[in-house]
């Protein structure tokens with residue numbers, strides 16, 4: 001009965017998820033927040049005893065890779081501006097703030113025998129400031145910035161990384177478990193492993209294709225699960241917090257209804273979603289069988305002695321299954337998929353999938369080449385996850401839009417409204433979403449894109465000494481949504497001192 005209901009709604013809303021005219025409301029216990037990450041906002045890269053991270057090393061060694069040459073050395077300087085950041089959070093009226101702890105700031109060598117009290121002082125101050133104003137901290141333990149010293153030992157492809165991460169997490173839990181109710185172990189394992197180990201898109205840019213992506217995936221998922229079990233055993237009873245993991249889940253549709261495209265997208269979802277979520281959320285645990293079979297067959301053809309995808313033992317499957325109180329979802333866009341026609345490097349994750357991503361050119365384009373507005377994809381993704389994983393508890397831990405500089409960011413405000421409308425529909429259809437998080441509170445260092453792509457509700461003047469923060473139109477719109485708990489289509493703040501440009505500034 002339930003699935004029939006879904007099919008009907010599903011068809012109706014894919015056409016226009018936000019304009020059926022009905023006013024929907026976010027329930028009172030639904031939480032609104034914003035998100036940042038240490039490397040992208042903190043700056044102070046070598047101040048007060050902080051150790052070097054893989055991003056410090058990568059962008060110092062390769063300044064030519066950053067679009068506008070701006071790296072995380074100073075960034076938005078949140079290290080010195082945290083009070084101002086909390087002022088912005090108060091202005092917005094958010095319930096929670098998702099930020100990450102820089103592992104090398106608190107444990108410069110990566111190991112717990114060497115703790116940096118100055119580093120901890122920064123997070124003590126930030127957390128206390130948040131709590132003082134009733135804003136709940138949500139901490140990400142790992143958002144891409146591994147201590148370089150641990151990378152020198154192999155990083156996430158070294159199975160010892162599992163213990164390194166547990167040791168680090170224990171130190172942080174001991175410090176903050178009594179103050180912090182929401183924990184995210186790792187931000188986007190799939191991006192870390194595929195782009196950082198199987199490619200050069202993210203640090204550490206190892207580019208050992210076809211093998212390291214999967215070694216990294218296994219280790220990082222086990223590291224997550226062990227940290228979940230650590231909290232469960234030693235902290236949960238006393239502090240009653242929740243521990244989850246944030247996955248990058250964009251929606252994918254076939255380029256068109258041709259059978260080959262439909263089959264391609266099904267395979268893509270197994271690699272893109274199933275590989276990372278099945279071990280934790282599926283009934284049987286383990287990696288998806290299609291992924292296992294595909295990689296095993298290809299490995300054999302390529303002359304490998306065994307499959308390039310490592311196996312999970314019975315104990316590991318048990319450890320992983322159910323190791324999350326919530327699924328954090330970083331959702332931005334929808335991709336269109338068709339079978340690959342290009343010559344792809346073999347072996348590689350891309351070659352194993354054998355598909356090609358096409359960017360839907362009918363959708364509005366942001367300032368990032370990969371990001372277009374397709375809010376119906378958020379709805380479809382929620383329904384897909386509900387059916388595949390039996391209504392998991394979710395948090396949207398990132399959703400956002402990039403522009404160039406400028407305060408009149410109508411495209412961001414509009415996109416946010418449309419995605420939130422799609423989310424309201426998904427909730428109405430049974431999705432268990434506890435909260436929504438905008439990426440990002442302020443402009444920051446968008447990895448290799450430097451400050452050329454702006455994601456902030458607040459603009460940062462990177463040229464100014466103080467890294468001045470100024471509210472964009474979207475900050476006012478988000479504040480209003482949080483206040484009213486409804487989405488008003490054409491609402492604009494009165495007496496806004498932002499001059500509207502003649503041309504909408506993307």
Ligand code: BGC
Pocket residue numbers: 037040187188248330398439446447455
């Ligand atoms: C990452 C952020 C990044 C954002 C926009 C997310 O995948 O977690 O660090 O800035 O996407 O690209």
